[in-house]
Amino acid sequence: xxxxxxxxxxxxxxxxxxxxxxGASVRAGTTAARLEPGRDxxxxxxxxxxxxxxxxxxxxxxxxxxxxxxxxxxEDRTDLNAALIxxxxxxxxxxxxxxxxxxxxxxxxxxxxxxxxxxxxxxxAHAPLMAQELVGQHGETQ
Numbered sequence: 001x002x003x004x005x006x007x008x009x010x011x012x013x014x015x016x017x018x019x020x021x022x023g024a025s026v027r028a029g030t031t032a033a034r035l036e037p038g039r040d041x042x043x044x045x046x047x048x049x050x051x052x053x054x055x056x057x058x059x060x061x062x063x064x065x066x067x068x069x070x071x072x073x074x075e076d077r078t079d080l081n082a083a084l085i086x087x088x089x090x091x092x093x094x095x096x097x098x099x100x101x102x103x104x105x106x107x108x109x110x111x112x113x114x115x116x117x118x119x120x121x122x123x124x125a126h127a128p129l130m131a132q133e134l135v136g137q138h139g140e141t142q
């Protein structure tokens with residue numbers, strides 16, 4: 001099921017294109033060293049649906065839910081806490097599947113939580129998408 005989600009996200013990037021959201025979602029800088037493991041977890045498991053591209057399933061869903069009152073991309077949120085992140089990772093919601101500890105270990109979940117709850121300035125630039133090279137081939141930018 002997870003592979004299907006990744007394939008659908010990659011297909012959306014290729015066929016539908018991807019565009020940066022408002023300037024608020026464009027970040028630069030280096031990720032703090034202590035946050036890099038969590039950023040890697042995010043890039044692998046979360047970014048395919050929740051990155052700062054408005055045509056990704058998770059990003060579109062949160063955009064519709066919050067109508068711009070909160071950032072649609074999880075990586076741009078500053079209101080998330082450890083309990084909320086853990087709940088949605090382990091239980092899923094709507095079409096987001098739950099992730100078992102054999103997929104995202106408890107240690108990785110803690111790293112992900114540390115990354116998504118750190119100040120934006122410490123998170124640095126957005127995590128790369130697995131299909132980033134496909135976005136570049138089609139002339140679209142972040």
